[in-house]
Amino acid sequence: MSAPTATIHVTNLSKTFHVPEREAGIKAALRSLVHRKTRDVKAVDQIAFDVTPGEVVGFLGPNGAGKTTTLKMLSGLLYPTSGEVTVLGHVPSRREKDFLRRITLIMGNRNQLQWDIPAIDSFELNRDVYRIPDADYKRTRDEFIELLDLENLVHKPVRNLSLGERMKMEIAGALLHRPQVLFLDEPTIGLDVTMQRRLREFIAEYNRRNGATVLLTSHYMADVEALCKRVIVIHRGHILFDGDFRALVDRFSAYKTIVVTLANHQLDLTEYGQVIAADAGKVTLHVPKSETARITARLLTDLPVDDLTIEDPPIADVIERVFAQDAPE
Amino acid sequence: MKSTIRMYLGYMRLSILQQFQYPVRNYFYMVGMIAEPIIYLVVWQTVARARGGAVGGFTAGEIAAYYIVWTLVRNMNIVLTPYAWENRIQRGQLSGQLLRPIHPLHIDLAYFTGWKFVVIAMWLPIAAVLILVFQPAIQLSLGNVAAFVIALWGGFLVRFMLQWALGMLSFWTTRVNAVFQLYFTIELLLSGRFVPLSFLPDWAQSIAGWLPFKWAFGYPIEVILGRWSPQEIFFGFAMQAVWVLIGLAIIALVWRAGVSRFSSVGN
Numbered sequence: 309m310s311a312p313t314a315t316i317h318v319t320n321l322s323k324t325f326h327v328p329e330r331e332a333g334i335k336a337a338l339r340s341l342v343h344r345k346t347r348d349v350k351a352v353d354q355i356a357f358d359v360t361p362g363e364v365v366g367f368l369g370p371n372g373a374g375k376t377t378t379l380k381m382l383s384g385l386l387y388p389t390s391g392e393v394t395v396l397g398h399v400p401s402r403r404e405k406d407f408l409r410r411i412t413l414i415m416g417n418r419n420q421l422q423w424d425i426p427a428i429d430s431f432e433l434n435r436d437v438y439r440i441p442d443a444d445y446k447r448t449r450d451e452f453i454e455l456l457d458l459e460n461l462v463h464k465p466v467r468n469l470s471l472g473e474r475m476k477m478e479i480a481g482a483l484l485h486r487p488q489v490l491f492l493d494e495p496t497i498g499l500d501v502t503m504q505r506r507l508r509e510f511i512a513e514y515n516r517r518n519g520a521t522v523l524l525t526s527h528y529m530a531d532v533e534a535l536c537k538r539v540i541v542i543h544r545g546h547i548l549f550d551g552d553f554r555a556l557v558d559r560f561s562a563y564k565t566i567v568v569t570l571a572n573h574q575l576d577l578t579e580y581g582q583v584i585a586a587d588a589g590k591v592t593l594h595v596p597k598s599e600t601a602r603i604t605a606r607l608l609t610d611l612p613v614d615d616l617t618i619e620d621p622p623i624a625d626v627i628e629r630v631f632a633q634d635a636p637e
Numbered sequence: 638m639k640s641t642i643r644m645y646l647g648y649m650r651l652s653i654l655q656q657f658q659y660p661v662r663n664y665f666y667m668v669g670m671i672a673e674p675i676i677y678l679v680v681w682q683t684v685a686r687a688r689g690g691a692v693g694g695f696t697a698g699e700i701a702a703y704y705i706v707w708t709l710v711r712n713m714n715i716v717l718t719p720y721a722w723e724n725r726i727q728r729g730q731l732s733g734q735l736l737r738p739i740h741p742l743h744i745d746l747a748y749f750t751g752w753k754f755v756v757i758a759m760w761l762p763i764a765a766v767l768i769l770v771f772q773p774a775i776q777l778s779l780g781n782v783a784a785f786v787i788a789l790w791g792g793f794l795v796r797f798m799l800q801w802a803l804g805m806l807s808f809w810t811t812r813v814n815a816v817f818q819l820y821f822t823i824e825l826l827l828s829g830r831f832v833p834l835s836f837l838p839d840w841a842q843s844i845a846g847w848l849p850f851k852w853a854f855g856y857p858i859e860v861i862l863g864r865w866s867p868q869e870i871f872f873g874f875a876m877q878a879v880w881v882l883i884g885l886a887i888i889a890l891v892w893r894a895g896v897s898r899f900s901s902v903g904n
Contacts, residue, residue: 385732387900401900408738420733422651424658429651436647437737439640465658 314394315489315521316359316382321391322545323352323377351377353545354391361488364515364522366536366553370631374545375525376415379491382523383413395489409438412487414479416497421466427477428462431484438485445484452480455510472503479507483514490514492524496531508534529623541630548630560629561621563594568607569615580607589614594621641743648744649751656755667759671708671767677832678704678771693836698774699862703833705767706858711830712756713789714853716797717745719817722804731899742801742888749797753790776863784870785861791877792853798884799849805888808895823848829855849880 327349330340352374359365369375380386381393384400384407393400398407421430435445453459456476466474479495492511496504508531515522515535526532532539532553539556541549549556566581573589580603581595595603600618607613620626656663681700685692695703725731734741767773803820806813825831827841828850834842845851856873859865865873 380732383736385735385900387897403735403896405738408736411736413736418729418733422655425651425654429654433647433651436640436644437739439643 313360314358315361315363315396316357316523317392317394318358318378318382319356319392321352321355321378321381321393322350322389323374323381323386324389325349325351350545352381352388352542355542355545355547357540357547357550359521359523361521362515362519363538364512364524364535366532366539367523367525367542368532368539368627368630369525369542373542375542376493378542379413379493379523379525383411383491384408385413409485410487411489411491412482412485413491414482414493414495416475416494419466419474419478421474421478421481423465423467425465426463427458427466427469427481430466430481431462434481434484440485444486448484448486449480452483455513456480456506472499475499475503475507476510479510486518486520488518488520490520490522490524492522492526494526495524496526496528501530504528504530505534511535529627533623541627543631556630557620557623557626560626562597562629563621564597564600565619565621566593566595566600566604566607567591567617567619568593568611568613571612571614575611577607577611644739644743645747645750648747649754652748652751653755656752663755664759667712667756668763670711671763674704674707674711677707681832681836693833695833695835696774698772700833701767701771702773702775702862703858705764705771705773706861707830708763708767709757709760710789710792710854710857712760713753713793714796715756716749716793716800717804718800719804719807719813722801723807726807726899735896735899740892742892745801746797749793753793775861777861778863780867781861781863785857788857788860788870788873788877791874791881792857795849795877795880795884796853798881798888799853802884802887802891805891805895808898824850827851828853829858833859849883852876852880 325348326346328340328344328346330336330345355374355378367375367378377386381388382395382400384403387401396407396410398404400407421427422433431445431449434440435442440448453462456479458476458480461469461473461477466477469477475495483490490511495511496507499507511522511524512535514520522535524531524535536553538551539549539553540547541556549559563582565584568577568591570589570591577583577586577591577593581593581599583591584594585592593603604616604618607616678701681692681695681704682697685695685697685700690696692700725734731741734744737744803817806816827834827837827845827848829845834845834851834855837845845855852873856865856877860870860873
């Protein structure tokens with residue numbers, strides 16, 4: 309049963325690709341002319357989740373995990389092999405106009421703007437295609453130009469823009485019709501740190517102002533940390549985790565990092581945990597999560613401690629650990 | 638309806654803007670395309686003169702007129718090729734189009750229609766030079782010119798729809814080059830592009846009458862040359878309409894299956 313409030317509802321969703329394959333060499337090439345061999349690849353296998361209106365969900369997984377395939381099924385570009393999907397009450401694969409007017413799919417490595425002409429002309433085309441009333445178009449366009457600092461860029465041919473500038477423009481163009489659901493596939497790929505932050509802030513602002521639902525894939529943990537309260541981790545087509553981002557860290561971080569500053573610079577702390585770094589009395593230790601309280605107490609009792617902090621491991625390490633766990637083949 | 642017109646105007650505007658982005662390149666491309674008809678023109682004028690002034694019912698001056706109008710019709714005949722279709726699928730551009738709340742046929746039709754206005758504007762000076770050089774024999778009447786304008790756009794639509802339909806083969810396979818080549822060869826011979834159809838034997842002319850190619854190419858040219866009676870002209874319009882409808886019917890029948898196939902494989 310579909311949850312009544314879900315913007316995105318996915319049940320038992322699977323996608324299998326039939327991939328042609330052959331050995332190397334001319335003989336094998338000739339053989340493949342008469343006898344074509346294919347292999348079934350399950351890109352997505354029986355996944356299920358709901359996303360409620362206004363939620364920003366991070367969709368995490370290594371390359372080939374099934375993230376993009378899922379986003380394409382949700383946006384209507386791919387037919388599921390089996391299972392059920394609804395987005396805003398529509399079955400995406402039917403690609404009804406009313407559905408397409410209310411969503412957007414932005415792929416960081418694909419270009420939707422017209423390459424040879426200024427982006428402002430592509431924006432006007434989108435106005436006509438999405439039937440945006442003039443007043444709404446001007447208001448949204450000006451708002452995006454201001455938020456993304458596009459004033460000096462919209463009149464330049466897209467081909468003359470840098471990668472980051474182009475991505476800002478792509479996002480602005482793709483949101484002019486104020487979609488209620490955003491599928492963002494690696495929107496910050498290849499961008500520098502400043503530009504990544506800029507786009508993150510814009511997406512967060514768009515979500516806040518419009519109450520839009522966002523499903524985001526990214527390999528940059530900073531994107532996920534900044535935008536997503538909830539994450540879905542997918543690996544080999546299966547969902548390994550679906551829940552609160554902090555809960556993911558708690559569940560999968562095997563260790564904590566203790567940074568201790570000592571008055572005596574010569575002390576050896578290897579008996580307390582794995583020494584990761586030691587520099588001028590500042591020692592960084594990895595300790596098993598369950599032992600954190602006990603080891604901290606011992607450190608404070610045994611040693612002349614000037615300062616001590618306890619940190620969670622970097623999120624990238626946590627995710628790596630999630631992927632490393634055995635997923636069904 | 639109003640929003641569809643607005644969308645059409647939007648894509649036409651985009652197309653015109655893109656053409657103006659590289660005016661010199663586009664012009665040289667168009668000028669370069671003149672080589673083919675000039676060769677035909679000179680060869681057939683020579684043959685006509687050698688035969689005492691005419692060949693296949695065309696005088697040397699009429700041959701010049703035929704091939705000068707040919708240059709416009711040829712440019713109007715440029716539409717989305719099956720090769721571009723293949724490329725569009727392979728490079729994932731079709732995905733972008735499928736995400737838009739509009740059938741890609743509308744996008745392409747609007748885009749190419751806009752382009753044609755630029756083509757006509759760019760053709761006029763080329764035609765002026767060709768007229769000065771080759772001295773065509775043509776008697777223009779208001780009726781013929783009006784019929785020509787309709788036939789010219791009708792021819793564009795015929796070729797557009799059939800090439801679009803043919804391009805959809807790319808949904809299933811990328812190994813159809815040979816099919817495309819065969820199609821284009823038959824089209825070259827039986828459209829009036831290679832030679833006016835009256836140069837061909839009777840049996841070839843009657844086959845051409847049952848195929849779409851002539852209605853996209855030779856027919857508009859012969860209309861403006863005044864070689865067709867009013868009844869024949871109206872029959873030509875009807876044939877163009879039939880072929881446009883056949884193209885549309887193929888597209889309507891195949892599109893859903895094609896997209897379904899594309900959506901199973903993806904790109």
